[in-house]
Amino acid sequence: MRMRALLLGLVGASVVATASAGPELVDFPQGWETSFSLAATRDMHRGGKTIAEIFVNATGVTSGPGDVPLASGTVIVMKLYRARIDAGDQLVRDDAGRLVKGDATGALLVMEKRSGWGADYGAVRNGEWEYASFGIGGERRQIENKGCLECHGALTEFDYVFTRYEIAELRR
Numbered sequence: 001m002r003m004r005a006l007l008l009g010l011v012g013a014s015v016v017a018t019a020s021a022g023p024e025l026v027d028f029p030q031g032w033e034t035s036f037s038l039a040a041t042r043d044m045h046r047g048g049k050t051i052a053e054i055f056v057n058a059t060g061v062t063s064g065p066g067d068v069p070l071a072s073g074t075v076i077v078m079k080l081y082r083a084r085i086d087a088g089d090q091l092v093r094d095d096a097g098r099l100v101k102g103d104a105t106g107a108l109l110v111m112e113k114r115s116g117w118g119a120d121y122g123a124v125r126n127g128e129w130e131y132a133s134f135g136i137g138g139e140r141r142q143i144e145n146k147g148c149l150e151c152h153g154a155l156t157e158f159d160y161v162f163t164r165y166e167i168a169e170l171r172r
């Protein structure tokens with residue numbers, strides 16, 4: 001009986017150890033606002049009235065030119081803002097024609113890459129990337145990561161990162 005309990009204990013442990021894919025692998029990157037670098041600002045994120053700011057940690061910045069994969073340990077945070085709208089419901093633009101940031105939407109989208117991650121996704125795997133979402137204060141938001149994997153999955157030549165070249169530009 002003791003042996004059986006021991007075996008069950010071991011099975012339990014191995015189930016935990018093989019739960020090796022999913023948003024929960026990604027921890028909230030504490031302190032990102034001061035330690036990450038702004039790589040890009042994109043108007044009309046995914047075609048909406050939203051502005052995306054994309055920040056990357058030092059590992060990402062030093063990963064090399066845009067045509068090489070980002071290094072293990074790279075974390076990318078995207079902070080979303082509502083674009084400002086005028087009284088006539090038109091998008092406000094600055095002198096350079098860019099959209100103007102209003103309030104943050106409250107969502108942070110995060111990609112993190114670690115050696116060995118992604119193996120459990122089979123054909124939909126995006127290299128070693130995982131995707132997650134947090135509120136501004138770091139509370140985890142539940143996501144369905146299938147959409148993240150599918151849309152970013154088209155970018156095989158850019159290591160699944162839309163702003164790969166902007167990140168490479170930060171090395172100088």
Ligand code: HEC
Pocket residue numbers: 042043044045046052054076077078109110111131132133143144145147148149151152160161162163164
């Ligand atoms: C329909 C396509 C689509 C889906 C689905 C999608 N993204 Fe993205 N994502 C983009 C685009 C496009 C950008 C580049 C920013 C821009 O142009 O607005 C981007 C940028 C990012 C970035 C900044 C790094 C980069 O690739 O430039 C992160 C982080 C990110 N997305 C996380 C996520 C997460 C997490 C999910 C799932 C919850 C997700 N994305 C789902 C299209 C998508």
